[in-house]
Structures are given as structure tokens and as C-alpha cells.
Amino acid sequence: MRWSRAYIPTLRDDPTDAEAISHKLLVRGGFIRQLMAGSYSLLPLGKRVADKVIGIIRQEIEAIGGVEFELPVVHPGEVWKRTGRWDSVGDELLRIKDRRGADLALALTHEEIFTLHAGELASYRDLPQLWYHFQTKFRDEPRAKGGLLRVREFVMKDSYSFDLDTAGLDVQFDRHFEAYKNVFRRIGTDAVSVEASSGVMGGTESIEFMVRSDSGEDDIAICPACDYAANTEKATSALPAFGDQVWKAPPERFPTPGIRTIAALQEAEGFASAPQQIKTLAYVIDGQMTLLLLRGDHELMEQKLIDGTGTADIRPAHPEEIRRALGADPGSLGAVGVSHLPVIADPALEGRTNMVTGANEDDWHLRGVDVARDIEVSRWLDLRKVKAGEACPRCGAALALDRVIEVGHIFKLGTKYTEALGVTVLDPDGIERLVVMGSYGIGIGRAVAAAVEANHDESGIAWPAAIAPYEAVVTVVKADDPATLAAADEIYRGLLAAGVDVIINDRDERPGVKFADAELIGFPYRVTVGPRGLADGEVEVMRRRGRDKSTLPVGEAVAVVAAAITAERTL
């Protein structure tokens, strides 16, 4: 490609709304432009990178037996209703109507449609199957930001496995695990795998692949001593036993004028430390007001509530709802004596005595609360968010919390979708069996952004050769000098002939501008051809990573650069 014919609109300044480094560099490097919030156009360089990422993923999924499909983006609402997700997913699913008034959904993911096609499978002899495609998804994200990190429209590789039994699913899941590790290594990210919440996909088990970055929107708890790692939506920790003083008497009311928070009560009373208090939250779950109890110093992890109750239809109760149900305002709530509402309690409260909680009367609290004796707990459910420094649930070492970008997610779905859509096959004994499914996703744009987050310096991006928009740039220092241009052109053609994906910067611009653009965009190798070097029969070669420069005889440049790129491309 000749730069003079290309479209590479680099910018000097960061976009004003950008925080994530990948957002800044991809816009400035001329890879992407925003159309609207959460919606980006790939410009030619961005398209080249995305296609290379797609190529790597395709290789890895084909290597584990995948066969490629292409399914539509607009789905009949009816099939989403049959799996229950038309109602359970919430506003992330964009629902539209066609001219006849029929309900349609934009693809949020493709479990429903692939499962429909699996309806043609008849016998165990048709299994296993591994089907995949690259296709657009639309998710009506409320907080689209961060460039390609959190978008509403994006292309995803999603694959779906179909097996006769869970043993077959386990094999396909493990193969995806290895394939994903290969993908993320090949695109230059050091992804860690963690236990995850399955969220709206459902199923029994899921693993996310995470790349550490301050631009991420997820947190993981990770053990430095063993292999425990989990999304904080799912992570647990071991808490030391709490040595409560025994309080034999029934709970005792005491006045707490104006006190509405755990912290204020801790300060005012001195003895009621936060871990000695019960935090009472009022939530509406599937339309039912419910009390959630946590230790005073613990925070609610809403995803655990969603996973534990099986519904995403949760919200904090409004103050007027709370007053109607309990007779007090938030800040004075408690579950002692409450029998008309369900009470879900975090296990950190199990067996605790001599605790302090709201009395369901403004300005009054109760002390001496014995959880087992005084509170009617409907259900124990892990609700709390793990904190850094708490003990690993497996080995006891202190957990660290890391900010990460989720780049891949694999799910053991089981029979959730095949049951809803009636997908069965005959087993060897002629008995009808529900097909067992898994699903596996990688967002292409997010993977591109994560690769930038992991491969950049103060001058710009430093792409791994495998996904660089071009593997090398031949920079012509003096494009208006015919001899220089001719020499550069010969090297450019030589690299092309050697199979290198190369661009020649033949534009009539100052060398400084060309060098800055090359570093910003991040071509792995730059060959600089100028009149002064040519006079000595030499050109300069620079490797973008580490910026190591060397001078080579003109005649050797092609062979040396081609060999270096070939070696890096296949790492």
C-alpha cells in the first residue's frame, strides 16, 4: 500500500472525551471514529487489525473442530420469548417492531438462533458439533464509554458446542479454554482466566479471560499463592471467626438521634464497630420487597444477588416503599421481628451475637441482637463484595484486587436453551435426550483495544506483528528526490515479494511528521530510506518495540526485515 493513496487520518491531540489509552491511541492513530455513544466506525487501519484478530481466532477455533456459519442480526422476538430472555434480559436487548407490528430483537448474542438450528440434529451420531460465526451484536449499554472497551454495537466471535452429555461438554469447554489462551497470547495480551458469574447467559459454570488494565471496568480477586482467581462478581474469601461477647437478654432499644449510617453509629456509640453492626438494605426483587442483611463493614455485590435469586429484576426500594413496609426511613432499618418480608442474609452474619441494628423506628436502634435467635432468615446467600487483603478461600493467603478488561467469556450452558426450544437427539439406546450446550465469546473490538492497552508507550502503539495494520513501513525521507524514491520503492517491492505486509510512506511531508505517525500507529518495523544514507549505501531499520535502530547495507534490508517479521508473526 502507498500512503499517498491510503486513508490514514492521524490526529495530534487526544479526543477530549477519552480516558482509556486505547481509546486515545486508536482515534489519534486513525483506526476508529465515533458515530454515536458506544458506536464506532472502523477506518481502514482499524479494519485491517480487526481482520487479523479474526484470522487468528478463526485458526484457533477451526483447530478445535469449529465450523463457520453466519446468522442474521435481526431475530424474531418469538424465539427470545420461548427462552424467557425477552422478559429477563432488560433494556440491554433492543426490541423493535417491523411494519406488520411483529416483535423483533437485535442480536444481543446468538444462543437462541444457533439452538434453533440444532433442532435439525437427530441422533447422537450427529454429535458433537461446534458451530461459530463472526457477527454483529447490539447491546443497549447505559454506560458506553472508553472507545472500543464498552460499546453498544460490536462484532463478536461466538461459538456454540452441542454434545450428548456433560462429559462431552467438558471436553469442548476445555478445548475452548486452550484455544482462547492461544488467541490472547498471539494478539499480545497476557490474559488471566478467572471464575465468573454467568449473568444472563445462565448455565452452571463460566470462565472469563481478563487483561490487567487501569482502563478496565471489572475487578478480579487473585491469590498470589495458589491458582485461585475470580471476578469480584463471584469471588469469595475466608473470614476469621468473630469473637462476639455473649448477650443473653433480649435485644434492647436505645436512642440514636439523627444517626442514619453505619459510620455515624460507630463514632457516636464507640462500641458499635462496623463489623458489630448489621447493615439492612431494602430491595425489590421481582416485585417483592426483600431485606438484605450484611455485616456493617461489607458491601453488597449486586451480581451475586442476581445470580443467587435467578432474576435481573432487582432494584433498591424507594424511600416511600420502605416507609410503608417498615415504618422507618433508610438508616434505621432492621430485620428483628420482621416476618412479613423475605430476609436474605450474608453468611458472614451466621452465628453472630450481640449485634446492633436499626429498630424500624427513626432515631432508634437495637443492641444485643442474636442473629439466630432474633431474626427470621429466609435464605442465606453470599452477597458481599470481597476486599483486598482478605484470605484466599483455598489457601488463606491475602487476596489482591486487580482492575481488568474482560476479553473473553466461556460458558457451560447445560440444557437451558435446548430444553426451552425442545432440542433433543436419540441416544444409542433410542432414548430422547436433551442436547447439552456450551457457548464461547470474544468481542473483536474489545480484543483490539486490549491489545493496545497491553502494547503501547508514550509515542503510541507497538503492535505485535501478528495483528499490526501493516508489519512494516518504508519511510521515504525525501519523497521529492527521484533517486531516494526509487531506492525506497525497490525495498518496498522486495518486502512485498517476501510476503511482508508493508506500506510505503511516499508522501511529501517532513520526516519528523512521518516518524511520529509511524510511532503513533505502531508498525513493528520501520525502514528509513534517505539521501544521506543512500550515499553510503545504507538504510536504517528500527524495531518499534524497544526502538532498537540498526544500519544495514541497502541490499540486505529486505532479507533481514522479512526474516525478523516472519519470526515474530508466528510467535
Ligand SMILES: [Zn+2]
Ligand atoms: Zn490461594
